[in-house]
Amino acid sequence: MDNPRILIIDDDKDATDLISARLKSHGFLVSVTNIPEDAFEFIKENTPDLIILDLVMPGVDGSEILRKIRLDKKTREVPVIVLTAKLDQSDKVSAFNLGAQDYITKPYEPEEFLARVKVALKGASHGAVAKKIKNILITGGAGFIGSALARRLLAEEYKVAVIDDFSTGRRENIQDMLNHKNFSLIVGSITDETILSKAVEGSDLIYHLAATVGVKNVIEKPLDTVIYDTIGSSIVLKYASAKGIKVVLTSTSEVYGKSKKYPFKEDDDVVIGPPDVNRWSYACSKLLDEFFAIGYYRERALPVVIIRFFNIVGPGQVGRYGMVIPRFFKAALQNQPIYVYGDGKQARCFTYIDDAIDIMLKLSQSQKAVGEVINLGSKNLISIKDLAQEIKRITRSSSKIVFEPYQKYYGSRFQDVKKRVPDLAKLKKISGVTPQTTLPEILKKMKRYFEENPKELDRI
Numbered sequence: 001m002d003n004p005r006i007l008i009i010d011d012d013k014d015a016t017d018l019i020s021a022r023l024k025s026h027g028f029l030v031s032v033t034n035i036p037e038d039a040f041e042f043i044k045e046n047t048p049d050l051i052i053l054d055l056v057m058p059g060v061d062g063s064e065i066l067r068k069i070r071l072d073k074k075t076r077e078v079p080v081i082v083l084t085a086k087l088d089q090s091d092k093v094s095a096f097n098l099g100a101q102d103y104i105t106k107p108y109e110p111e112e113f114l115a116r117v118k119v120a121l122k123g124a125s126h127g128a129v130a131k132k133i134k135n136i137l138i139t140g141g142a143g144f145i146g147s148a149l150a151r152r153l154l155a156e157e158y159k160v161a162v163i164d165d166f167s168t169g170r171r172e173n174i175q176d177m178l179n180h181k182n183f184s185l186i187v188g189s190i191t192d193e194t195i196l197s198k199a200v201e202g203s204d205l206i207y208h209l210a211a212t213v214g215v216k217n218v219i220e221k222p223l224d225t226v227i228y229d230t231i232g233s234s235i236v237l238k239y240a241s242a243k244g245i246k247v248v249l250t251s252t253s254e255v256y257g258k259s260k261k262y263p264f265k266e267d268d269d270v271v272i273g274p275p276d277v278n279r280w281s282y283a284c285s286k287l288l289d290e291f292f293a294i295g296y297y298r299e300r301a302l303p304v305v306i307i308r309f310f311n312i313v314g315p316g317q318v319g320r321y322g323m324v325i326p327r328f329f330k331a332a333l334q335n336q337p338i339y340v341y342g343d344g345k346q347a348r349c350f351t352y353i354d355d356a357i358d359i360m361l362k363l364s365q366s367q368k369a370v371g372e373v374i375n376l377g378s379k380n381l382i383s384i385k386d387l388a389q390e391i392k393r394i395t396r397s398s399s400k401i402v403f404e405p406y407q408k409y410y411g412s413r414f415q416d417v418k419k420r421v422p423d424l425a426k427l428k429k430i431s432g433v434t435p436q437t438t439l440p441e442i443l444k445k446m447k448r449y450f451e452e453n454p455k456e457l458d459r460i
């Protein structure tokens with residue numbers, strides 16, 4: 001980048017003189033103002049390569065300026081360094097959550113300052129800032145994905161609080177973490193605003209996973225699905241927004257509905273079935289969550305990342321709510337009939353949990369992911385009939401594969417989705433990676449898991 005253009009918004013003349021002189025001597029084009037309106041006038045005319053913003057100026061709300069910078073199309077992606085005489089931890093975190101790349105406190109040391117400007121210009125976060133995220137809240141953290149995420153975050157030395165009402169979550173999923181010094185459990189629903197507002201209070205980042213899930217569950221409880229999956233999410237976003245806390249919201253490939261355009265791309269139209277087919281209550285609710293999240297991002301500058309999962313599988317998942325892989329393993333390992341619903345030609349792409357967690361962490365740390373909807377799935381496409389045969393083969397089971405009409409399990413008005421394949425270009429572009437565990441590897445891992453934990457079969 002030749003002669004990068006830097007806009008400094010600061011009222012401390014001595015400090016800005018010192019910094020500008022240093023930056024100018026290194027070829028930067030520097031403009032300085034202490035008036036927010038002038039700053040936005042400047043932005044209208046020129047797009048700066050970097051903005052340096054004093055967060056605490058008399059009579060000026062620095063966070064509001066940062067919010068506006070992130071809402072303005074021209075400056076949405078521009079790196080921002082936040083300056084201040086002193087910042088407390090919550091200011092640092094909310095500045096980071098609002099998309100600041102770095103913060104620097106007074107007194108400024110010119111060489112160090114210059115080095116950090118160069119890092120910020122590359123669009124990279126300064127390590128010190130990323131580390132400031134300490135307290136993480138996971139809604140639905142006693143569930144399959146939430147508990148795996150919590151375990152991983154604890155291993156990376158974050159403090160993790162989980163809120164879960166144990167509707168589908170299980171104590172076994174979090175048993176190994178209950179006594180960990182950095183783990184805390186709040187038993188309750190995300191729709192309980194007293195509990196939720198307290199849980200959000202001390203958090204720096206929220207992963208929102210709590211939801212009524214599973215085809216069987218959704219079909220039996222369409223009202224719970226709508227209530228928990230929309231009102232619950234809106235409450236999480238409301239309290240996060242009040243504190244400027246970033247939310248990683250987990251959505252689903254179900255939102256593509258009955259679309260037959262393959263692969264599914266994030267900006268494709270969705271084709272959702274009618275409201276009297278209970279199954280669609282889930283897709284519709286999760287889609288509404290995405291609208292809520294995007295609304296909070298666009299109108300209130302709340303940093304959000306929306307992840308659409310495609311059939312995540314791994315240890316800790318149960319089959320009783322309709323998840324197919326644990327259900328097939330249980331039947332195969334117990335030499336019981338493996339029931340395939342419909343003709344078994346319906347096909348899905350399965351993603352291993354460890355890949356999903358790795359990528360979730362990458363996305364939650366990426367500035368490019370903020371305000372975006374991103375597919376998280378794999379290329380491991382297989383029909384359910386072939387999946388049953390493969391699980392039967394690798395477990396050397398004597399189970400019979402039995403085809404049953406959907407209606408027997410899901411009622412007369414059930415509608416299924418023939419095929420679900422994610423387009424992964426956006427995921428690759430933003431995170432740099434896609435899930436790598438192949439289907440044979442996934443099934444091998446699952447087989448080993450059930451062999452080593454035979455009691456899990458009883459819990460499925």
Ligand SMILES: NC(=O)c1ccc[n+]([C@@H]2O[C@H](COP(=O)([O-])OP(=O)(O)OC[C@H]3O[C@@H](n4cnc5c(N)ncnc54)[C@H](O)[C@@H]3O)[C@@H](O)[C@H]2O)c1
Pocket residue numbers: 139140141142143144145146163164165166167168169170188189190191208209210211212213228232250251252253308309310311312313
């Ligand atoms: N597993 C997948 O393949 C998949 C696919 C698409 C989307 N997702 C999404 O990922 C998230 C996690 O799914 P999962 O597979 O781990 O399911 P899960 O059922 O294991 O986890 C959901 C957790 O949320 C909890 N919960 C539900 N309602 C709650 C409420 N009102 N208050 C507090 N806790 C509540 C449950 O007890 C459970 O622990 C969900 O939002 C789901 O929609 C998962």
